[in-house]
Amino acid sequence: MSVNKSQGNKRQGNKRLVGMAAAIAVAAGAFAAPAVAAPAERGGSHDATRKAVNAAVKDGVPGVALQAKDRHGVWKATAGLGNLRTKQPRSAHDNFRAGSITKTFIATVLLQLEAEGRVSLDDTVDKWLPGVVRGHGHDGRKITLRQLLNHTSGIFNYTEDESLQSAIFLPEGFFKNRYRTWTPNEIVKIAMGHKPEFAPGASWSYSNTNYTLAGMVIKKVTGNSYGDEVRRRVIKPLGLHGTYMPGTNATVPQPSSRAYSQLGENTTGKIYDVTELNPSVANSAGEIISNSGDLNRFYSALLRGKVLPAKQLAEMKTTVAAGAVDGRYGLGLIENELSCGVTVWGHSGGIHGSSSVAVTTADGKHSLAFNFNGDWSGDPVKVVEAEYCGTEK
16 A cells, blocks of 8 residues: 555555555555446355455465355454464454454544543633643644644644664564563653654644544543543443453453464564564553454444444544545544445554454444464455455455
């Protein structure tokens, strides 16, 4: 997919970044294509999806875990391995790190707080976090909460900082720092060491710093951590029993597979087991652990109006053009029109050793969520196109 020019010029290790534009290749990726016959109802057939999943493994993805739900019921599929050492296959019930899918959960909490009259999307960041967004041209007095959530703030994306990349995305740094705890203030300070991408509201650029700040706002407003609020407001009410906000816990609860990465060493092709990771480096921009069934339940309920009042859901679905890529970005929610004319809403996420996608139709009746347990190969777009359009793009 296309990325911003500044991202496209980064070194190869940048492809491993937590939730940056290259890691949201499905949700904000190149879906647009000439329209073909709409799939309507394909009789519940998932043959094309099965072929796309198998093709991903053939292309080098260690394994795939997938669930789809439509009017015909739930369909589960797996391919490849969950453990390259023991040859254990993947399970459709696997828990996995879902990366930037976290952003939809964080945006949901802030919109619930807005519905309760406790915040306004037009509040400045400085109102809640005075003096935090300052430095090299950043000014929280000129940035609103809405601009954080739809990535129009212009705030520098901390995961593009070269020192941070060396510390967490390259082999030596990763194995030295995989259990290190990163604080939100630390993360924001890294971003403030760079110039903004643009003036607030002037353009669009995906920035994980936006959602680190959103998590900090949630704590300031409620007195509770963003993780606690996500659990209380979303996870528990929807019965998402395989969904976790792990904080600093470095493990993935069972059932789960191993997660693999090349950690930027694409010239050698060496594969590393990166399953254990303190996800505080992703923070409220990408720490969540979930599974395909839970993600389908969440996005379906969200789009059906079961999680947010109508006004706030409409705000979430108010989109802006997502820069140089196809698709449109709302408030933690991405809209894409597929090649067959079907529109899906959702998000995707990339984090060490894991690439995940969760989308649903506007009525919430046809949902798809899946995970690759490797972060260097495979085209998730083909899986989405296969499920909704009956063909690979």
